[in-house]
Amino acid sequence: MSEIQTKLPTDTWVVATWDEYIQAVESPAYEKAKCYYHNGQMRVEMPPVGNDHASDHTVVLFAVNLFASIKGIALNGKDNCTYRKIGFQEVQPDVSYYIGENADVIPYGTSIINLDIYPPPVLVIEVANTSLADDQGEKRLMYEDLGVQEYWIVDVRNVQVMAFAVENLGSRRITESQVLPELAISLLNDALRRTRQMNQGQVGAWLLSQFQG
Numbered sequence: 001m002s003e004i005q006t007k008l009p010t011d012t013w014v015v016a017t018w019d020e021y022i023q024a025v026e027s028p029a030y031e032k033a034k035c036y037y038h039n040g041q042m043r044v045e046m047p048p049v050g051n052d053h054a055s056d057h058t059v060v061l062f063a064v065n066l067f068a069s070i071k072g073i074a075l076n077g078k079d080n081c082t083y084r085k086i087g088f089q090e091v092q093p094d095v096s097y098y099i100g101e102n103a104d105v106i107p108y109g110t111s112i113i114n115l116d117i118y119p120p121p122v123l124v125i126e127v128a129n130t131s132l133a134d135d136q137g138e139k140r141l142m143y144e145d146l147g148v149q150e151y152w153i154v155d156v157r158n159v160q161v162m163a164f165a166v167e168n169l170g171s172r173r174i175t176e177s178q179v180l181p182e183l184a185i186s187l188l189n190d191a192l193r194r195t196r197q198m199n200q201g202q203v204g205a206w207l208l209s210q211f212q213g
Contacts, residue, residue, distance in 0.1 A: 013041040038142040074103035085115040096121035129156040
């Protein structure tokens with residue numbers, strides 16, 4: 001186990017037992033890492049996160065919260081929250097949301113969200129700058145298994161959001177959110193493109209006009 005802890009490659013999937021995974025992620029060396037476990041493999045993603053990733057993360061989170069507030073949709077978001085199904089799976093998406101009747105299901109005081117007790121989030125978002133292939137591949141399968149209802153990938157380099165509806169252990173591309181009705185994915189893409197020419201305050205004002213229109 002010491003070899004896994006000291007020589008663990010990052011940003012790739014490594015075969016490991018659940019116990020090995022827990023020992024590794026509880027190591028001080030990975031205190032600030034994002035960690036995943038799925039199908040007997042673990043993945044550790046180490047900081048730092050660059051400007052482009054962090055900026056698009058902020059814009060998409062703001063857009064979802066603003067849309068829900070204007071449309072009166074019950075919603076609670078989690079930033080880099082950890083979800084654990086003991087012995088089987090652990091995920092730490094960039095952004096996740098409980099929406100509608102499940103909006104308030106996670107009480108304050110909860111640390112790692114135990115999926116043997118609580119339902120999975122409704123919407124999960126991964127921001128992909130250098131990790132696009134994995135977000136489209138293994139992580140997509142991981143969230144299908146987890147049972148989320150919708151999965152978005154923010155493709156930083158191509159300035160777009162790819163949205164998937166998840167059902168029956170599969171997923172398909174969608175152009176409008178099903179968990180945030182009437183939210184067109186093309187509008188999010190427009191917002192991201194605008195951030196390349198204007199500041200986030202200006203983009204936020206534009207989103208407000210679109211959502212209220």
